Amino acid sequence: MTPRGAVRCTSSKRTIWRRRSSATAWRGSLTASPDNVDRRLCATVIESLRFDMPRHHRDEELGLFPLIEKREQAGDNIIDILARLALEHATDESFADELLESLELLRDGGKLNNPEMVGYMLRSFFECYRRHLLWENAIVLPLARARLTSDDLKELGRKMLDHSA
Secondary structure (H helix, E strand, C coil): CCCHHHHHHHHHHHHHHHHHHHHHHHHHHHHHCCCCCCHHHHHHHHHHHHHHHHHHHHHHHHHHHHHHHHCCCCCCCHHHHHHHHHHHHHHHHHHHHHHHHHHHHHHCCCCCCCHHHHHHHHHHHHHHHHHHHHHHHHHHHHHHHHHCCHHHHHHHHHHHHHHHC
C-alpha cells in the first residue's frame, strides 16, 4: 500500500507539470498574437504561479527536504543539492511575482506595453522551471524513493496536508 504522502507528492508534481504545460502553450499564443489572449488560460497560469508553485515549494522545503536530509548517507552531497533547489525556489517565486502584473493585465483584457518583453520573460521563466523540475525528478525524487521510510512518507503526507489548509 502506498502511503498518502507519496501519492500526494506524485499528484503535486503532475499538477505542476500540467500547469507548466498550459502556461507554456499560453506563452506561445502570447508571442504569436498578443491581441488574442485566452483569459481563462491566463487565469490558470496566475493561479499556478500565485498558489500552486509556492505550496509545492513549501511542501518540499518544510516536508520533503528535511526528511531526505535526515536519511543522508556518506557521498550523497544532498545538503548542497537541497540548498540549491531552495535558492531556485526563491528565485522562481521572485520571477513569478514580476510576471503576475502583466498576466493580470492580460486576464482583465488590458494590453501590454511590451508584449515581446513579457513573452521573453515567460519563455525564460518556464525554461528555468522546466529544468528545475527535471533536476528534482532525476535526483531528489529517486533519492527520496530509495531512502524514505513508510513513517517518513506518512509524516510528509501530514505536513503537506497542513500546507494545503
